[in-house]
Amino acid sequence: MPLPSDYAERVYAGVLGKIIGVYLGRPFEGWPYEKIMAELGEIWYYVHEKLSQPLIVTDDDISGTFTFLRALPDYGNSREITAEQIGQTWLNYIIENRTILWWGGLGNSTEHTAYLRLKSGIKAPESGSIATNGKIVSEQIGSQIFIDGWGMVAPGDPGLATDLARRAAGVSHDGEAIYGAQVVAALVAQAFVEADIDRLLDTAVSFIPPDSLIYRLIADLRAWHAEEKDWRKTREKIAARYGYDKFGGNCHMVPNHALIIHALLHGDGDFQKSLMIVNTCGWDTDCNSGNVGCILGIRNGLAGIDAGPDWRTPVADRIFLPTADGGRGITDAVTEAVRIVNIGRSLAGEASMAPKSNARFHFSFPGSLQGFRLEEGANCKGTANLNNVVSPWAQDQRCLAIAYHGLAAGHSTRVATPTFLSPEESKMGGYGVIACPTLYPGQTVHARIMADRGNQSPTPVRLSLRAYNEKDSLVRFTGATVFLAPGAAETLQWTVPDTHGFPIADIGIDISGEKGASGTILLDYLTWSGVPDVVLGKPAGGSMWRKTWVNGMDHFDSPGSTEPFRLIQDHGTGLLIQGSREWNDYRLSCTLTIHMAESAGIAARVQGMERYYALLLGKGNRAQLVKALDGHIVLAEAEFDWSFGEPYAFEIAFRSNTLHASIDGKELFSLQDMEQPLMEGAAALVCTEGRIAAQTLKITAL
Numbered sequence: 001m002p003l004p005s006d007y008a009e010r011v012y013a014g015v016l017g018k019i020i021g022v023y024l025g026r027p028f029e030g031w032p033y034e035k036i037m038a039e040l041g042e043i044w045y046y047v048h049e050k051l052s053q054p055l056i057v058t059d060d061d062i063s064g065t066f067t068f069l070r071a072l073p074d075y076g077n078s079r080e081i082t083a084e085q086i087g088q089t090w091l092n093y094i095i096e097n098r099t100i101l102w103w104g105g106l107g108n109s110t111e112h113t114a115y116l117r118l119k120s121g122i123k124a125p126e127s128g129s130i131a132t133n134g135k136i137v138s139e140q141i142g143s144q145i146f147i148d149g150w151g152m153v154a155p156g157d158p159g160l161a162t163d164l165a166r167r168a169a170g171v172s173h174d175g176e177a178i179y180g181a182q183v184v185a186a187l188v189a190q191a192f193v194e195a196d197i198d199r200l201l202d203t204a205v206s207f208i209p210p211d212s213l214i215y216r217l218i219a220d221l222r223a224w225h226a227e228e229k230d231w232r233k234t235r236e237k238i239a240a241r242y243g244y245d246k247f248g249g250n251c252h253m254v255p256n257h258a259l260i261i262h263a264l265l266h267g268d269g270d271f272q273k274s275l276m277i278v279n280t281c282g283w284d285t286d287c288n289s290g291n292v293g294c295i296l297g298i299r300n301g302l303a304g305i306d307a308g309p310d311w312r313t314p315v316a317d318r319i320f321l322p323t324a325d326g327g328r329g330i331t332d333a334v335t336e337a338v339r340i341v342n343i344g345r346s347l348a349g350e351a352s353m354a355p356k357s358n359a360r361f362h363f364s365f366p367g368s369l370q371g372f373r374l375e376e377g378a379n380c381k382g383t384a385n386l387n388n389v390v391s392p393w394a395q396d397q398r399c400l401a402i403a404y405h406g407l408a409a410g411h412s413t414r415v416a417t418p419t420f421l422s423p424e425e426s427k428m429g430g431y432g433v434i435a436c437p438t439l440y441p442g443q444t445v446h447a448r449i450m451a452d453r454g455n456q457s458p459t460p461v462r463l464s465l466r467a468y469n470e471k472d473s474l475v476r477f478t479g480a481t482v483f484l485a486p487g488a489a490e491t492l493q494w495t496v497p498d499t500h501g502f503p504i505a506d507i508g509i510d511i512s513g514e515k516g517a518s519g520t521i522l523l524d525y526l527t528w529s530g531v532p533d534v535v536l537g538k539p540a541g542g543s544m545w546r547k548t549w550v551n552g553m554d555h556f557d558s559p560g561s562t563e564p565f566r567l568i569q570d571h572g573t574g575l576l577i578q579g580s581r582e583w584n585d586y587r588l589s590c591t592l593t594i595h596m597a598e599s600a601g602i603a604a605r606v607q608g609m610e611r612y613y614a615l616l617l618g619k620g621n622r623a624q625l626v627k628a629l630d631g632h633i634v635l636a637e638a639e640f641d642w643s644f645g646e647p648y649a650f651e652i653a654f655r656s657n658t659l660h661a662s663i664d665g666k667e668l669f670s671l672q673d674m675e676q677p678l679m680e681g682a683a684a685l686v687c688t689e690g691r692i693a694a695q696t697l698k699i700t701a702l
Contacts (some may be wrong), residue, residue, distance in 0.1 A: 001156050003092070003348050005190050010298050011152050012304060012337035012365045014188065017271070017297020018148055019319055019333060020311045022061050024275060025285030027051045033235065037182035040261075043279035044272065045309050049196040055426070058268060058320045058431040061145045063100040063292045063605065066336050067323050068168060068347045069149035070345070074611075075158040077346035079160065083167040087124030088420050088630055090115060090171060092608035095552050099434055101595055107133070108250065111139040125170030135175060136248040141183040141256050145168035145287040148294040151188025153344040156241040160347075161189035168596060178201075179214040180257040182207050184291050186314075187264075191299040197264055198222075200299075213254060220410070221261045231266035231277050237623025238262060241248055249321045256284045263292050271296045272308035293484075302366055316369045318418070322434035324411050324608040324631045326550035327580025327682060329435025330418050332370045334362070339570055349419035356397070359525035360438075363388055370398060371417035372523075382406065383413035384511070392450060393489075393524055400479065404511050414464060416508025416647060417526075423472065426547055436578050436682065439465070439496060439603035442533025442701065445507060448524035449493045454521035458483040463492050467499040470541025481512075483522070496528075501539030503548045522627045530701060531586040536683075537696035538564035550577040552609050553687065563693040569597075577606050579699070587653040588683045590697045594644055597690025599624070602650045602697070605681035613678060614686050615652045615661045615669075617642050625669045629676060635659075636669045655702055 001432025004010065017348070028036060028049045034659050036689060040047055048055045071089035075081050084254045094115060097103050101111040110133070117127035130138045152611070154161040164244050165185035169178050186204035194200055196436055201218060208215050220241065224234050260280045273295055278288045297305060305311055317332040342352040356361040361370045367388050374384050384404045384621040390399040405412050414593035420437040439445070497503070507528075540544055553574035557566045566578055594600045599618035606612040613635075614626045623640035627633045642648060652661045657677040659696055661669040685692065 001348075002125045002555045003350065006301070007192065008337070008353060009365055010155070010192055010301055011341050011494045012368070013300070013302045013478045014148065014152050014294045014298040015333045015337045015340070016312065016315075016317075017293035017295070017304060018168065019062060019067065020305070020315060021047070021275060021289035021291070021293025022059050022286045023055050023057070023315060024293075025287075025289035026059055028462060031078030031282050031285065033239075033280065033633070035303055036266055036280055036282050042530045042575055044276050045266035046314065052312045054428065055314055056320070058322050058428065058433055059286060060100055060102060061287050062319060063321055063431070064146035064288075065135065065149050066319070066321055067100060069197070069340070070173075071168075072153065072347075074186070077343055079347060081164070081167065083124040083594065086168050087118050087127055087171045088610065089194055091118055092610040093325060095324050095550070095609065096320075097483045098551070099431070104250070107137060110137050110249075111142050111172050113137055116644040118171075118591070124456065125167070125174075128170055128172040128174055130174040133174075133629055138174035138247050139177045139247075139253050140253045141169045141253050141284055141287055142172070143173035143177045144257060144291065145251055147185050147186050149340060150292065151185040151502075152294075152298070152340050154189045155344060158186035158189045158207060159204055161185040178214050179208040179212045180253045183214060183218070183257070184260070184295070187295050188298060191295050195269070195299055197269055201261070201264075203443040214257060216422060217254060217258055218261055221258060221265060229266070231262065232408075234262060234266065235281050237477040243375045246561065250286050253303060256283065256288050259283060261293050262403075262613070263288070266294065267292075267296075269296065269299065271300055271304045286443065297360055298535055306367065312367055313369075316371055316373055318371050319433065322431060322435050322554055324550055324575075324577065325581060325682075326434065326577055327438060327582065327642050328331065329418060329433065330438055332366055334368045334370050335360075335526045337365070340348040342389045346430070354524045358552070359527040361525070363398050363525070366398065368398070369400070369554055372415050372508070373417075375416055379408065379411045380413050381698055386415060386416060389522070392522060393448075395571045400523040400525060401521075401523075402521045403512065404513070405523070407511075407513050407517045409515040412510045412512035414508055414510045416464075416466070416506040418506050419465075420503050420505050420549060422505065423474075426544065426638060434550055436550060436580065439504045439507055439528060440532030440534050441496045441498050443496050443528045443530045445492075445526070445528045447509065448489070449484065449488040449492060449509070450522045450524070451486050452520035453487040455486040455519070457513070457643045458485045459517075460462075461492075461521060462502060463488075463494045463507070464510045465496065465504050468502040468542055470539065470543040472544050478510060491618045501535065501537060501545065503543065503544055531583050532699050533701060535696050535698050548578055550657070552577060552676055563695065565685060565694040566691070567693070568685045568691045569690065573686065573688040575603060575606065575609060575612070575684040575686050577682050577684040578697075579606070581607060581680050583682060583699075584680045585655045587651065587700045587702045588697065589649065589651040589702055590685070590694050591647050591649045593647045593693045595646055595691040595693065596640075597692060598688040600687040600690065600692045601654060603684040603686045604652050605654060605678045606684045607678060611678060612681065612684065612686075614650065615650055615658060615663070616686070617648065623663060623668050625659065625671070627673065627677065627678070635673065636671055638668050640668065653702060663672050
């Protein structure tokens with residue numbers, strides 16, 4: 001089936017619908033209808049400020065949705081992907097007790113239970129089956145909340161969507177939870193080509209057994225809707241027949257699935273009304289609202305989201321994805337939409353899209369901001385407005401318009417997008433944010449800009465970034481200033497300077513001018529290239545440096561010690577990771593002391609907890625070059641006389657699929673990996689059952 005002509009934009013609308021729905025429902029997740037009505041009233045817009053909560057948060061609904069789908073590109077975007085491979089994706093991207101899942105314990109949290117089954121060697125789908133975990137555990141809500149992406153990669157093909165959903169949901173769930181997930185996936189897939197809610201439901205239920213509870217539930221809801229148009233009265237019927245008291249466990253699939261169907265029917269296809277209904281009804285509000293938002297985002301497109309209040313500006317596309325792939329922890333709806341689109345295009349046999357030569361920030365969808373906002377502070381407040389407009393470079397493209405005004409003499413306005421956590425976000429509760437910076441010293445930033453033809457005078461413009469300092473405050477670094485005459489265009493280029501070991505928090509554009517100056521600067525794209533030239537360690541003060549590391553160790557025990565990296569792994573293999581999947585050819589070096597361990601060393605081209613290359617010293621005076629990819633493969637090994645408590649200088653370098661590895665200046669291994677080579681990834685310290693210590697890791701380009 002050919003892809004819809006507006007496939008990319010509709011996926012973006014679906015991603016927006018998902019995150020808007022989650023952010024809307026998250027502050028009062030778990031509340032019953034009666035409490036919501038008493039304390040908040042009908043939920044027509046964001047209520048986070050009333051409850052003193054942030055709007056943009058980490059959430060399992062979002063993290064699981066956009067993480068588990070990575071099984072497809074990780075396994076070649078095969079339509080034949082297996083539940084076992086999707087389960088392996090869980091093990092790769094999840095950090096135990098820290099990311100994505102509700103870590104409620106064996107037999108209590110369905111996803112935690114499934115993770116422990118996978119970890120113990122039970123393959124999917126047995127890991128999530130009723131036979132393994134029992135009916136109540138296996139029929140909780142999780143399979144439904146993570147499933148939207150599997151429909152978005154199969155536009156207009158609900159058969160493929162439900163087949164993929166069955167395999168993905170089976171990692172952790174079974175029974176009615178599979179059927180509920182399949183219904184949601186079918187609704188998402190079919191919403192690309194069908195607008196009628198009744199026909200959407202007809203299609204969705206055709207893929208599940210007629211004798212299933214989910215099938216009967218949907219039939220009941222459709223009958224009740226035909227008889228009664230007041231959603232409140234139908235909600236009472238749902239509570240009476242399908243309420244929480246009828247089902248076991250912490251958060252069962254069935255009651256919440258009923259509210260999704262209820263909102264789709266009584267919301268009349270309207271984005272805002274449907275979200276109001278599903279959120280006001282209560283129970284698992286962020287989950288249900290996210291599913292409804294995704295379905296209707298795709299069905300109605302961006303125009304449907306924009307028809308009501310301004311849902312989008314407060315969000316500014318921002319998403320957190322805390323996983324073992326820390327370079328993707330700070331992301332946005334445009335970036336995730338393009339990734340989903342390219343999976344869908346691959347499944348359909350079409351070439352990938354690469355907006356503006358794969359620029360990181362390209363603003364290709366109407367209204368997209370990709371995290372860009374006006375910097376807060378007395379000097380900048382009220383000095384600029386942002387808008388996504390048709391590009392002057394090409395009428396079929398878009399760009400970011402920065403309309404500045406009222407500048408004070410000697411001051412500038414600044415718009416920027418995050419490359420790491422803000423001070424407030426670093427303190428986020430709940431799931432917390434685990435992420436690496438996306439930008440580092442030594443990389444080169446490129447930005448294409450233009451001054452609007454209506455500007456009255458040349459505009460001084462420059463690239464700038466903010467990095468943390470020894471007091472965990474943000475300080476600014478700036479590139480060279482260019483003076484843009486009205487109508488003039490320029491491509492700015494700036495190699496990121498040394499920030500003295502402190503992480504970079506954001507990157508943006510400074511605009512200055514004479515007193516009261518006004519005008520518009522157009523940003524076509526902003527991106528960066530190259531591998532960092534950086535020493536990662538403990539800088540002279542502050543604590544934010546610790547948060548740049550994805551902690552996949554049992555203990556990261558450096559506070560108060562003379563060793564920035566004192567790492568302990570109690571069981572199995574742990575990694576302490578920093579970097580990005582965009583890093584390819586680089587050299588990683590580190591002097592490491594193994595105090596006691598089965599094996600330890602450094603890892604490069606790290607793509608999660610289960611995908612990397614490692615140079616290790618182990619028992620029996622052995623040095624090994626290991627590849628982790630669905631298991632561990634020893635690529636090469638050699639004798640090396642070493643002792644506990646002694647420092648050893650490890651180095652590993654990559655150029656394409658060629659690897660060189662040395663210890664204490666002696667090259668031990670040089671080889672080409674010809675079978676499924678890992679071509680990109682982060683850097684890490686790695687330890688199997690023991691304690692290690694190090695001062696710094698150094699990354700340089702080849």
